[in-house]
Amino acid sequence: MSRRRIGFWYRLAAVIAKPPLVVLFKRDWRGAEHIPADGGFITAVNHNSYLDPLSYAHFQYNTGRVPRFLAKAGLFKGSFVGTMLRGTGQIPVYRETTNALDAFRAAVEAIERGECVAFYPEGTLTRDPDMWPMAGKTGAARVALLTKAPVIPVAQWGANLAMPPYAKENKLRLFPRKTLIVQAGPPVDLSGFYGREPTPDVLREATEVIMAAITALLEDVRGEKAPPEPYDHRRARLEQRRKAAGEGKK
Numbered sequence: 018m019s020r021r022r023i024g025f026w027y028r029l030a031a032v033i034a035k036p037p038l039v040v041l042f043k044r045d046w047r048g049a050e051h052i053p054a055d056g057g058f059i060t061a062v063n064h065n066s067y068l069d070p071l072s073y074a075h076f077q078y079n080t081g082r083v084p085r086f087l088a089k090a091g092l093f094k095g096s097f098v099g100t101m102l103r104g105t106g107q108i109p110v111y112r113e114t115t116n117a118l119d120a121f122r123a124a125v126e127a128i129e130r131g132e133c134v135a136f137y138p139e140g141t142l143t144r145d146p147d148m149w150p151m152a153g154k155t156g157a158a159r160v161a162l163l164t165k166a167p168v169i170p171v172a173q174w175g176a177n178l179a180m181p182p183y184a185k186e187n188k189l190r191l192f193p194r195k196t197l198i199v200q201a202g203p204p205v206d207l208s209g210f211y212g213r214e215p216t217p218d219v220l221r222e223a224t225e226v227i228m229a230a231i232t233a234l235l236e237d238v239r240g241e242k243a244p245p246e247p248y249d250h251r252r253a254r255l256e257q258r259r260k261a262a263g264e265g266k267k
Contacts, residue, residue, distance in 0.1 A: 026104030057128035172234035
């Protein structure tokens with residue numbers, strides 16, 4: 018199969034989600050020509066707002082190639098949201114369980130069927146104080162090196178201005194009307210990693226190449242330079258703990 022049809026559930030989701038997005042926000046879509054017309058592929062997207070999955074999905078839906086997201090397994094249980102996630106073929110992620118590899122297998126199978134799988138390589142909303150992409154996790158790189166599918170970097174900006182991450186009050190800031198910018202870039206060149214054993218070091222290097230491509234796109238969108246080193250949330254937490262332990266000994 019060369020590509021997945023949009024299907025009833027995705028069209029229903031679009032009917033529900035697109036009208037308010039069109040009314041409440043302006044749109045600046047860039048780089049749609051980089052989304053493959055056929056065949057399986059991966060998109061690697063930055064994450065800076067609870068709202069940005071909708072802006073990115075809107076952008077890609079308009080290209081005719083709908084993404085399959087990896088989402089927390091708990092979201093699939095019951096409720097209307099769970100029904101929509103299951104109906105649109107999203108992939109549940111079971112963290113730290115015996116089913117943790119199921120998402121990896123499902124992503125590979127989807128790509129082999131000619132579908133698009135969307136990864137948020139950061140694994141969560143960015144913790145970078147200035148909203149730049151953080152150091153990424155290796156899941157997207159692992160799937161990319163196994164399937165050799167194109168990896169399309171995607172940067173987005175604007176949803177975070179309407180719904181800032183980690184705000185004390187998650188209220189939409191709709192006025193003045195925000196512009197949702199989504200920019201896709203050309204495929205990331207990972208050919209230098211093909212044929213190499215997927216060791217932690219190799220996967221980390223491939224992930225850094227993917228994250229650098231996303232960050233470069235976001236620099237273009239924002240008209241600013243990102244920090245030379247991506248924010249590493251795990252390292253920052255360790256440093257905070259060491260500092261707190263040191264102060265406790267005084």
